[in-house]
Amino acid sequence: MTGNIPRVKSAMAKDPPHLTTDPKGEKSQQGDVQNVSVMVASDSSGPESVCSPRTPHTYETILVATEDNITTITLNRPEKKNAINITMGRELMQALEEAGRDDSAITVLTGSGDYFSSGNDLVSMLKFLAKGPEQRMVLFEDSIKFVNVFVDFPKPLIAVVNGPAVGISVTILGLFDVVYASEKATFQTPFSKLGVTPEGSSSFTFPAIMGPAKATEMLLFNKMLTAREACALGLVADVFPDKTFHSDVWKRLKDYALLPKQNLALSKQLIRGVWKDRLHEVITQEFECFFRMLTTGGTLKAVESVLQKRSKL
Numbered sequence: 160m161t162g163n164i165p166r167v168k169s170a171m172a173k174d175p176p177h178l179t180t181d182p183k184g185e186k187s188q189q190g191d192v193q194n195v196s197v198m199v200a201s202d203s204s205g206p207e208s209v210c211s212p213r214t215p216h217t218y219e220t221i222l223v224a225t226e227d228n229i230t231t232i233t234l235n236r237p238e239k240k241n242a243i244n245i246t247m248g249r250e251l252m253q254a255l256e257e258a259g260r261d262d263s264a265i266t267v268l269t270g271s272g273d274y275f276s277s278g279n280d281l282v283s284m285l286k287f288l289a290k291g292p293e294q295r296m297v298l299f300e301d302s303i304k305f306v307n308v309f310v311d312f313p314k315p316l317i318a319v320v321n322g323p324a325v326g327i328s329v330t331i332l333g334l335f336d337v338v339y340a341s342e343k344a345t346f347q348t349p350f351s352k353l354g355v356t357p358e359g360s361s362s363f364t365f366p367a368i369m370g371p372a373k374a375t376e377m378l379l380f381n382k383m384l385t386a387r388e389a390c391a392l393g394l395v396a397d398v399f400p401d402k403t404f405h406s407d408v409w410k411r412l413k414d415y416a417l418l419p420k421q422n423l424a425l426s427k428q429l430i431r432g433v434w435k436d437r438l439h440e441v442i443t444q445e446f447e448c449f450f451r452m453l454t455t456g457g458t459l460k461a462v463e464s465v466l467q468k469r470s471k472l
Contacts, residue, residue: 216257220247222271223254228416230263237272243327244283245298248305255308264416264423266312268335269319275344278326288453295450302446306359309334310438315415315423319408320344320386320395330359332394333368334438336427339411340386340395341404347383354461356448363441368393 216223222233232254234241243251258266270276288295309316309331318332320340329346332338350357357365357378365374369392376382389395399407 216253218250218254220244221250221254223257225261225263227413228262228264228420229267229412230258230261230265231267231269232258234268234270234276237270237274239280240274240277240323241270241272241328242277242280242283244280245287245301247280248301252305252308255312259313262420263314264418264420265315265317265412267317267319267412270321272322274322275318275320275324276326276328277323278328295454299446299450302358302449303443306331306334306442307439310360310435310442313424313427314420315427317412317415319412320346321404323347325349327359330357330361330365333359333361333364336431338389338395339408340389340398341401342386342398343401344386344389344395344398345383346377346386346389346394347381348377349381351379352381352461354455355452356445358442358445358449360438360442360445362445363438365394 218235220234220236222231222235224231224233232251234243234247236242236244236247255266284298287298315336316334318335318338320332320338322341322343323345324332325347326349329348332346348357348361356362361374361378365378368374369377373392377384384392384394386395386398390398
């Protein structure tokens with residue numbers, strides 16, 4: 160990500176009025192994501208956590224593989240255009256925590272099938288929200304944790320965007336160290352159409368990357384970018400022909416993975432470490448606004464309209 164991002168003192172935003180208490184009246188906590196060590200783990204002398212790479216995990220919605228010093232996480236709901244439902248969000252958090260501790264040099268996120276990801280699974284989200292205020296609080300906290308995992312990830316994190324990306328699968332790209340895209344990839348954040356507000360730290364990262372005017376076109380006015388346009392604006396580092404996308408990108412990634420692991424991890428922290436406090440603050444503020452809008456009647460009608468259109472495709 161390019162652009163000058165100032166360092167500011169951390170000051171987490173206050174809880175929004177409708178999210179401050181649970182049904183028992185006790186103050187709810189927005190559990191912070193456990194900080195991942197700056198250094199890549201190189202030994203097993205410390206205690207093993209539940210996310211230890213030694214413990215194998217079977218996932219429902221993602222695929223995880225480590226080869227050639229690269230851990231690859233693949234979104235694997237191609238029949239749903241890799242829409243991120245509750246399960247996938249939690250599995251991604253688990254997989255990223257594991258990847259942050261394993262012996263690989265870099266971590267890659269990509270999608271299976273034609274799409275990188277169509278964003279949040281709106282059907283799954285609405286069903287979860289319908290369960291009541293307590294579940295709404297759970298989803299609010301999980302959303303913050305989900306994006307914070309990308310902020311705190313200790314190694315080079317590379318997105319390999321194999322096809323269209325929508326919503327949160329676009330906004331989190333500002334937190335990746337490098338984004339590579341197929342020429343058939345597109346990038347869209349239709350928040351205004353849905354009656355919600357930007358998330359994924361994009362209200363901060365996108366203006367820093369592409370300037371306020373271009374960020375506004377995307378985040379407010381639903382402008383869709385082609386891969387070439389996204390590259391020209393700095394969101395994408397390079398674009399590859401679709402026919403040779405996989406081979407071209409992976410040749411490059413394998414070369415990166417041969418570089419010294421500790422050097423890569425420390426260099427990343429020097430580049431991105433000064434932004435972390437501000438990003439955590441922004442992410443909380445964004446989701447406060449997002450969930451406030453998500454529970455309004457106009458937003459629910461807009462979401463229902465989008466779902467009806469999708470069902471006819």
